[in-house]
Amino acid sequence: MTGAELPPFPRPGALPYLTVADARDAIAWYAEVFDAELHGEPYVMPDDRIGHAELSIGAGTIYLADEFPDHGVVASDPDRVSVSLMIPVADTDATLERARARGATRIREPYEEYGGRNACFVDPFGHRWMLYGAARRERGTSGSTSATDDQ
Known part of the structure; x- marks a missing residue:
């Protein structure tokens, strides 16, 4: 090489x-x-x-x-997150509910924007996740249609 x-x-x-x-x-x-x-x-x-x-x-x-603190590698502070991970999911609402039931902190309730249904939470380990799933109107049900409806 x-x-x-x-x-x-x-x-x-x-x-x-x-x-x-x-x-x-x-x-x-x-x-x-x-x-x-x-x-x-x-x-x-x-x-x-x-x-x-x-x-x-x-x-x-x-x-x-x-x-591994001796190498400067420590877990995230859930109150000061600098990185978000975006993840496609089959059902934004169901994924958010599973996360919440297991200790996640909701940052944003589900909202529809950019053609999908989004939500955001911080997991119990301090990592921020942005969920992106199919819009409810695409699945045949009603739901909020803007990022401000659930805030």
């Missing part, structure tokens, strides 16, 4: 690598809320922290690990 060549990247595009305070709980939470599937077994460190786990959510992939 010359200096100009790179080894193959394991996934196409950018990959979010989430740091959480409890990776085992996060893996279970993402499975319950997003139907995430774990790829292989998480890499468990000698001190029992998860050093790496890989989850598929729909057509996307996320990596996650426990905190």
Whole structure:
């Protein structure tokens, strides 16, 4: 391999690598809320922290690990989120309700804009998720039609 060549990247595009305070709980939470599937077994460190786990959510992939403060890697502060993850979902309202029932903090109730039904929440691990699903009018039911109806 010359200096100009790179080894193959394991996934196409950018990959979010989430740091959480409890990776085992996060893996279970993402499975319950997003139907995430774990790829292989998480890499468990000698001190029992998860050093790496890989989850598929729909057509996307996320990596996650426990905190490693000695390396400057700490979980997000749920009150000060700097990154949002947008995710397509089959049913915005149902996904938001599953998240809320499992401890998520709602940021925005479902609203219709840009041709879809959107909502936003922060998960119990401090990560902000923006849901994007089919508009209710496309599914044959009524619902709010602007971002300001539910605020």
